[in-house]
Amino acid sequence: MTTAFDLAEIVASVAAEFGDMKAKRDDDGFATYFVGEMPNSLIGQALAKSGAVRPGGWQGNTARPSVALPAIGITLTAAWAAWFDAIAVSEDDGGATFAGALAAAGRMPVEVPEADGIYAGIPDGIYHGDPHSLSSSGARTLLEPGGPAKFRHARRVDKAEYDFGHVAHALILGEGSQIAIIDAKDWRTKAAQVERDAARATGLVPVLRSTYRAGESLALAAKSHALGELLFAEGQPEQSVYWHDDQTGVRLRCRPDWMTAGPLVVDVKTTKSAAPREFSKSVVDYGYHCQEAFYRDGLAAHGIDAQFLFFAIEKGYPYLCSVIELPAEAVAAGRALNRAAIDLYARCRETDIWPGYPPIIHRADLPDWAYRSAESTVTRIESELAA
Numbered sequence: 390m391t392t393a394f395d396l397a398e399i400v401a402s403v404a405a406e407f408g409d410m411k412a413k414r415d416d417d418g419f420a421t422y423f424v425g426e427m428p429n430s431l432i433g434q435a436l437a438k439s440g441a442v443r444p445g446g447w448q449g450n451t452a453r454p455s456v457a458l459p460a461i462g463i464t465l466t467a468a469w470a471a472w473f474d475a476i477a478v479s480e481d482d483g484g485a486t487f488a489g490a491l492a493a494a495g496r497m498p499v500e501v502p503e504a505d506g507i508y509a510g511i512p513d514g515i516y517h518g519d520p521h522s523l524s525s526s527g528a529r530t531l532l533e534p535g536g537p538a539k540f541r542h543a544r545r546v547d548k549a550e551y552d553f554g555h556v557a558h559a560l561i562l563g564e565g566s567q568i569a570i571i572d573a574k575d576w577r578t579k580a581a582q583v584e585r586d587a588a589r590a591t592g593l594v595p596v597l598r599s600t601y602r603a604g605e606s607l608a609l610a611a612k613s614h615a616l617g618e619l620l621f622a623e624g625q626p627e628q629s630v631y632w633h634d635d636q637t638g639v640r641l642r643c644r645p646d647w648m649t650a651g652p653l654v655v656d657v658k659t660t661k662s663a664a665p666r667e668f669s670k671s672v673v674d675y676g677y678h679c680q681e682a683f684y685r686d687g688l689a690a691h692g693i694d695a696q697f698l699f700f701a702i703e704k705g706y707p708y709l710c711s712v713i714e715l716p717a718e719a720v721a722a723g724r725a726l727n728r729a730a731i732d733l734y735a736r737c738r739e740t741d742i743w744p745g746y747p748p749i750i751h752r753a754d755l756p757d758w759a760y761r762s763a764e765s766t767v768t769r770i771e772s773e774l775a776a
Contacts, residue, residue, distance in 0.1 A: 391439045391440075391441045391462075391463055392463065392464070392502065392503050392504050393458070393463055393464065393465055393466070393469040393473075393503075394497075394500070394502050394503075394504075394508075395439065395504075396432075396435055396436070396439055396441070396458070396463060396473075397469075397472070397473075397497050399435040399438050399439055400431060400432060400435040400476070400491065401491065401497070403431060403434045403435050403438065403487060404431060404487040404488050404490070404491040405488075407434070407487050408486060408487055408488030409486050409487075409488065410486060410487050411480075411484060411485070411486050411487070412429045412430040412431065412433070412480050412487075413429055414480075414481065414484065419481055420477065420480035420481050420484075421433070422436060422442075422457070423437075430477065430480050431476055431480065431487045431490050431491065432454055432473060432476060432477065434487075441461055441462075441463065442461050453474050453477055454470070454473035454474055454476070454477050455470035455471075455473065455474050458470075458473060464503065466498070466500065468498035468500070469498050469500075471498075472494050472495070472497060472498055473494075475493055475494040475495070476490045476491065476493070476494045477490075478493075479493035479494070500515065501515060501516075501519045501521070501522075501631075502629075502631060504631075505631045505632045505633060505640075505690075505691075506630075506631060506691070507628050507629070507630050507631075507688075507691055508628065508629045508630075508631070509625065509627075509628050509629075511629045513565070513566050513567075516629050516642070516644060519642065521640060522631065522639075522640035522641055522642040523639060523640070523641050523642070523730075523731065523734050524641075524642050524643065524644075525643055525679065525680045525683035525684065525727075526680075527540055527734075528679065528683060528726075528727055528730035528731065528734070529675075529676040529679055529680075529730070530543075531730045531733050531734055531737075532676075532679075532726060532729065532730050532733075534746060535744075535745040535746045536733075537733065537737050537742075537743040537744050537745070538743050538744060538745035539745075540734075540737075540743065541737070541743035542743070552594055552595070552596050552600065553596070553600055553603070553604060553659065553704060554659045555568070555594045555596075556568055556594070556596055556600060556601055556604035557604050557607050557608060557611075557657065557659045557702070558646065558657055559604075560604050560605060560607070560608035561607075561608045561611050561612065561621065561657055562621075562626035562627060562646060562647055562657070563626055564626040564627045565626070565627055566593075566594045567593050567594065568593065568594050568596060568601065569584075569588035569593040569594065569595045569596070570596060570597075570598050570601050571584045571585060571588070571595050571596065571597055571598070572598055573597060573598075574597075574599075575597065576597070581597075603706075606706070606708060607659070607702060607704070607708045610702065610707065610708035610709075610710065611657070611700065611702050611708070611710060614710045616700075616710075616712045617700060617710060617712075620647070620649070620653075620655050620698070620700065620712070621647065621655070623649060623650070624647045624648055624649040624650070624655070625647070625648050625649075626646065626647055627644060627645075627646065628644065628645060628648060629642065629643075629644050630642060630643045630644065630645070630684075630687045630688060630690075630691065632687055632690035632691065633690075634731050634735075636731075636732075637731060637732060637734075637735035638735075639731060639734060639735050639738065641683075641687060641731070642687070643683055643684045643687040645684055645688075648695070651695070651696060652688070652693050652694070652695040652696070653695060653696045653697070653698065654684055654685070654688070654695050654696070654697045654698070655698050655699075655700050656677075656680070656681075656684075656697070656698070656699050656700065657700050657702070658671070658677075658699055658700065658701045658702070659702055659703075659704050660701050660702070660703060660704065661703065661704060661705075662703060663701035663702055663703045663709050663710055663711040664711065665711055665713060668699070668701050668711065668713055671701075672715065672719070676723070676726070677699065677715070677723075678715055678719040678720055678722055678723035679723035679724075679726050679727055679730075680723070681697045681699075681715055681720050681723060682720050682721075682723035682724035682727055683723070683727050684697065685697055685720070686724065686727070697714075697715070697720075698712055698713065698714055699712070699713040699714075699715075700712055700713075701713055
């Protein structure tokens with residue numbers, strides 16, 4: 390079934406290819422979708438390409454898109470209805486060219502796609518703010534003690550320590566969070582804090598100019614690395630993948646940093662240490678093995694058998710890099726954890742119960758080393774008192 394997003398993409402492609410074309414208007418001034426069997430208006434051209442309607446004898450030929458499109462099964466939100474109507478109005482009233490009609494409508498409404506698939510161009514805020522699907526990071530939160538309650542009720546927090554990572558991703562991949570560069574030495578002045586808070590309020594990531602320059606140096610190091618130069622030479626950044634879990638029916642999503650034609654997924658990790666031995670600790674601490682399994686399964690749902698590499702780069706000069714591949718056993722362990730998280734998510738959604746810590750009296754014991762330390766301290770003090 391053709392969605393509003395699908396049709397809008399076709400509209401944009403038609404306008405790009407036939408920008409100077411104009412629709413013919415009938416005696417009443419309507420730029421009808423079709424003239425006889427031939428597509429006429431910009432939306433009519435797109436409908437013909439999509440196969441959503443048969444040109445001849447369509448009853449909605451002069452209706453506004455907000456009425457005509459739902460009549461043929463294309464669901465429209467208010468934002469999409471207004472966008473398609475703006476195209477039709479500019480053709481009806483102003484005789485706009487296809488390019489002019491598209492420009493008059495402005496930017497497409499960006500919403501979470503209704504259909505499963507792989508999509509480019511979905512903004513960070515839309516992707517991360519989707520309350521109806523489970524991401525890899527959400528799955529890992531669910532696995533924590535008290536995870537369901539944290540997942541359901543904790544607000545997404547923008548932390549300053551993440552900002553450098555956002556800058557690095559944007560500069561290495563050419564896409565990602567939108568950055569606001571603040572011309573200030575630090576965040577201690579009131580003016581800098583006002584600019585920072587205003588940027589965050591509009592969905593931007595505020596960074597000091599010095600931080601941005603460091604990000605530029607880091608990105609240069611990544612792309613100059615012997616393997617980085619090859620990995621980031623050609624590919625697609627930040628594509629959003631949506632699919633449904635076969636066992637529970639819940640919707641899942643992931644967003645690979647970079648995907649090449651291999652197909653190969655490259656996930657960029659800014660880190661304190663990119664040394665392979667140190668990075669293995671990060672894999673456990675942050676659940677990167679779960680992330681790899683989640684992403685690969687998401688792509689597999691769309692028939693893509695992808696390989697996966699982590700590109701680790703240190704946050705401090707000289708920005709040393711390493712490329713890491715996890716063994717199959719680690720990915721299998723991550724996949725098992727993902728299965729548990731998805732099943733837990735499905736139950737929580739079904740019951741609308743998102744438990745925190747169990748409502749019992751918990752026993753918190755000391756670790757063995759603390760007992761040894763206490764015994765050693767007591768022995769030392771007793772020895773000093775006896776002297």
